[in-house]
Amino acid sequence: MRKESFLVNRIKSVGFAIRGALLLIRTEASIKIQVVLALLVTIAGFYFEISSTEWILQILAISLVMGIEGANTAIEKLCDFIHPDFDRKIGFIKDVSAGAVMLVSIGAVIVGLIIYLPKIF
Template identity: 60%
Template sequence: MQKKDSFLINRLKSVGFAYKGMLLLIKTEASIQVQLFIAIAVTIAGFYFEISTNEWLVQLTMIGLVMSLEAMNTAVEHIANFIHPEYHIKIGLIKDVAAGAVFIASVIAVIVAGIIYIPKFS
């Protein structure tokens, strides 16, 4: 019988798998690359304009939300394509809804960025 790894070892392995998944997304998915570029740009803007702690909290939350949803959308697309590689109306609907979630978060993120940064230009 094989000895079971400790709780701590299992958590460290999980973090390793998550890190590997994040790197895979960044290396292979154009949508995540675009989101990462935007995240870096608004982070630089945050330092340049010296945004407040609350503005940082909201900005970082939006970056995390959009990028996380983009990652989940990618996962949904991969699962859907694996289950049904050829076009199917239901699979198309599932993929559209997942993409719609990213779109909603992205629109709200742009609005939040406008609320934070437009007053800085006045």
């Protein structure tokens, strides 16, 4: 059997990643809310003509929240698959994963406030 080239493998990997991102957006309510919020702050960024540095911080904050939310969803699905019944240890893992999303989200809100409060007031 012929081994596929590095480029072919990378293209396939990108395809899997896009499919995963679309699955996340289609199936998870929390990420749908985050996509809407991301669109709103992106529109606000254009409206308030934020600086390049502010764009970088905003994009990093959005990406970090969505990425951690995706990891949280994967962890929860994996935990449910491995141990579908209630288990204290699985509950701990899921709570810690959700806590990570919350911490990153708080950071993203703070970044947004630092960027937009001076422009609003």
